[in-house]
Amino acid sequence: MKRPLQRRFEQAAATYEAAAQVQRLVAARLAALCPATLGAPVLEIGAGSGLLTRALLPRTRGPYLALDLAPGMLARAAMPGARKVAADGERPPFRDGAFAFLASASAMHWYADPAASIPADLRLVRPGGGFAIALYVEGTLAELAEAAAATGFGSVYPMRPAAFYRELFAAIPGIEWSMEEARQVVTHESVPTLLRSLKGAGVTHTEGRRAGSPARYREFRKYYAERFGTVEGMPASYAVLYCCGRRTGGAG
Template identity: 40%
Template sequence: MKKRIRQCFGKAAASYSDAASVQRIVAKNCAVLCPQGSYGRVLDIGSGVGFLHDELKKHINCAQYVSLDLVQPMLLEQLGRGVMLVAADGEDLPFADESFDMLVSSSAMQWYGAPEKSIPQSFRVLKSGGKFAIAVFTDGTLRELADVSARTGFGSVQQLRSCSFYEDIFSNIPELNVSFGSEEHEQFFPSVKHFLKKHKQTGAVASSENISWGKGKYRRFVEEYEKLYRGGSGIKASYRVFFAYGEKL
């Protein structure tokens, strides 16, 4: 799976900034959850092209900002921003214990293979008193696409975990003073073709390993999507986000 994530997001690196409008909003809302002030070292896990960095710098100052991502082409989009770029796996952080003053991540941890293990392990690198803010896409995201794919056999959608799944993980991490939140977003597109193109340009097709591109299934997919999910504003796509934020005691 991680090989496919590297491939899909690597291909989407140049188009991601323009296509990932919901992810940009989520990064903005995640940054607002971080207390303003000055920090030593900040670690951004799954930083992508740097949405969260761009928002955080409006709220905080830091001596060093470390952007970590599995996909090197995404990281290279951040060149010239004065951040330290680290190509590595967020589920196996290459840092010493208690080496960061803030830990942040936006729109990345839903791709983890074993979040129940790797999310708690992430907090070993955060100092006592360190702040954190995490945003994760959850089930209900792209539910229209999942519905039509199931009906027509065209495409596939990553099975995302529930808000309660992530809330349980964070609630059971020792020494965390944590709060939770969630939000939903809707996007509208002029056509199904436009929606699928934008979706592909975000790299989020990484889960579609058994996708069928048959013309007949595609036509039926478009027809079903149009019939079920076109409104006055266009073709609808929904997103659901979970937030965890607080302090390590």
């Protein structure tokens, strides 16, 4: 899974910053949930083009490590003062307890094994340190999923339900946490504009087989516009889970 995912974000490196509309909103919301002053060092997983990085960097006076799976994305990212680390968030090259704060926006839902990888990531936080995570859950791009199923054009990556993450965090020892779910809607001018925006942000990775005939594409556009279109345009909805907390004890 990781190679196709990495390749798609590498291909989107030049367009991500402009296309990542919902990711920008999610990063801003997560930043608002983070403390005004962060301990150091800080680790951000899935830094991408630096949407969250630039919001959090001024809050810490120590090292800030920005990790991302796609080296090409990091190479283009504007994040002066951060140390860029090209690595897999599911296999971070750091020891447990190495960081005072862990942040991640719009990244961990891509994990192949979140049940193992998220607890492992949180073990990187030292006792007394904090974390703030935002990821997408079931219900994301529901309009696109319905149109794809109805017309046979495309497919949507299956997000896990919010309950999966609630149970996961509840089972992690040595942390205190709170969680909220929010719905974010981004409206696009047209169905082609919506699809171009998703592609520009690297959101094209799916395990399903994607049919792409011109006839099915026309049917998809028609279905989406008639079923979901409004006077404002074509909506795309996202179900976002925000989880913030701190480590109270050892790694467990």
